[in-house]
Amino acid sequence: MSETRARQERFEILCMKALDEIITKEEKEEFDTMIQPSLEYKQEFEAMKKVREITRTMRFSTPSDAIWDQYWTGIYNRIERGIGWLVFTLGAVILFTWGVFRIIESIISNDHITLIIKLGVLFLSLGLSILVVSVVRERFFMNRRDPYREIKR
Amino acid sequence: MHEVNDDRSVIIRCKKGDIKAYNILVDRYMQRAYYTALGFVGNRDHAMDLSQDAFVKAFRAIKKIDENRQFFTYFYRILRNLCLNFIRDKKRHARPFSEIGETQYKRIASQESNPAMAFEMQEQKELVWAAIHQLKPDQKEIIILKEFRDYSYQEIAELLDIPIGTVMSRLYHARKSLKNKLEGVI
Numbered sequence: 001m002s003e004t005r006a007r008q009e010r011f012e013i014l015c016m017k018a019l020d021e022i023i024t025k026e027e028k029e030e031f032d033t034m035i036q037p038s039l040e041y042k043q044e045f046e047a048m049k050k051v052r053e054i055t056r057t058m059r060f061s062t063p064s065d066a067i068w069d070q071y072w073t074g075i076y077n078r079i080e081r082g083i084g085w086l087v088f089t090l091g092a093v094i095l096f097t098w099g100v101f102r103i104i105e106s107i108i109s110n111d112h113i114t115l116i117i118k119l120g121v122l123f124l125s126l127g128l129s130i131l132v133v134s135v136v137r138e139r140f141f142m143n144r145r146d147p148y149r150e151i152k153r
Numbered sequence: 154m155h156e157v158n159d160d161r162s163v164i165i166r167c168k169k170g171d172i173k174a175y176n177i178l179v180d181r182y183m184q185r186a187y188y189t190a191l192g193f194v195g196n197r198d199h200a201m202d203l204s205q206d207a208f209v210k211a212f213r214a215i216k217k218i219d220e221n222r223q224f225f226t227y228f229y230r231i232l233r234n235l236c237l238n239f240i241r242d243k244k245r246h247a248r249p250f251s252e253i254g255e256t257q258y259k260r261i262a263s264q265e266s267n268p269a270m271a272f273e274m275q276e277q278k279e280l281v282w283a284a285i286h287q288l289k290p291d292q293k294e295i296i297i298l299k300e301f302r303d304y305s306y307q308e309i310a311e312l313l314d315i316p317i318g319t320v321m322s323r324l325y326h327a328r329k330s331l332k333n334k335l336e337g338v339i
C-alpha cells in the first residue's frame with residue numbers, strides 16, 4: 001500500500017473517531033498533527049463536523065403508544081392469515097385434483113367418446129401433471145438449495 | 154419458577170411452536186425494527202408495514218435461526234432486504250420533501266427561543282434529510298444506523314457482517330457524500 005493511501009485511510013479512521021467523540025488522547029494528538037499542515041483535511045473535517053452537529057439533533061418522531069399496543073396484533077393476524085391461506089390452498093388443490101380426476105374418469109369410461117379424444121385428454125392431463133410437478137419442484141426445492149440465489153446475476 | 158426470556162430461550166420456545174413466545178421478541182425489537190425501516194423508506198405507514206412483514210417472515214423461518222446468535226442480527230437482514238426491495242420496486246425514495254411535513258423527525262434539544270432561528274434550523278434539517286435520501290443505499294444505511302439509531306461501530310459491524318475498519322471507512326465515505334451534497338447549503 002502506498003504511503004499516501006495509508007495516510008488517507010488513517011485520516012478516515014481518525015476523522016470518524018473524532019466526529020463520534022470516541023478518539024483517545026494519543027489519537028487526538030496524531031489527528032491534530034495530521035490535519036494541522038493540510039488545509040484540505042482541515043476543511044473536510046470542519047464541514048463534516050457541521051453536518052454532524054445538525055444530524056445529532058435530528059430524531060424520528062415517536063408514534064403514539066396505541067400503535068405499539070396494536071403492533072403484535074398486526075403480526076399475529078398476518079401469521080394467522082398466512083396459515084389460513086395455506087390451509088385454504090391445500091383444500092382447493094385437493095378438490096381441484098379430485099374434480100379433474102373425476103372428469104377424466106368419466107370421459108375415459110364414456111363409450112360415446114372416440115378413442116382419439118380419450119387419448120388427447122389423457123396426454124393433456126399427463127402433460128399438465130408433469131408441468132405442475134416441475135414448477136412445484138423448482139419453486140419449493142431447487143430455489144432453496146441454490147447457494148447463489150442472493151447473488152445478482 | 155421464573156421464566157427465562159433471553160433471545161435464546163425464546164427462540165427455542167418458538168421453534169417448538171409457541172407463537173405467544175414470539176410476542177416477547179416482537180415486544181423487544183419492534184421499535185428498533187420500525188425506526189430502522191423508517192430510516193430506509195422515510196414513510197411511517199410503509200415502515201410499520203415492512204417491519205411487521207419482516208417479523209412475519211422471521212417467524213416463518215424461525216426453525217432455521219441459530220438460537221446462539223442475536224435474533225436482531227438475523228432479523229435485520231430480512232428487514233433490510235424487504236426495505237431495499239420496496240425502494241427498488243416502488244421508486245419512492247426520491248420524494249423525501251413530501252414526507253417531511255409529517256414531522257418524521259424532531260429536535261431533541263430544547264426548543265429554540267428565537268422563532269426565526271428555529272425555522273432556519275428546521276429548514277436545514279429538511280435539506281439534510283433530503284440529502285440523506287439521495288445517498289446510495291449502503292451509505293444511507295450506515296448514516297441511519299450511526300446518526301439516527303446511535304449504534305456503536307461494533308454493533309454496526311455485527312448487523313452488516315463487516316469488519317469495524319470497513320464500518321469506519323464506509324461511514325467516512327457516506328459522510329463525505331452527504332457533506333458534498335450539502336455544500337453551499339449549510
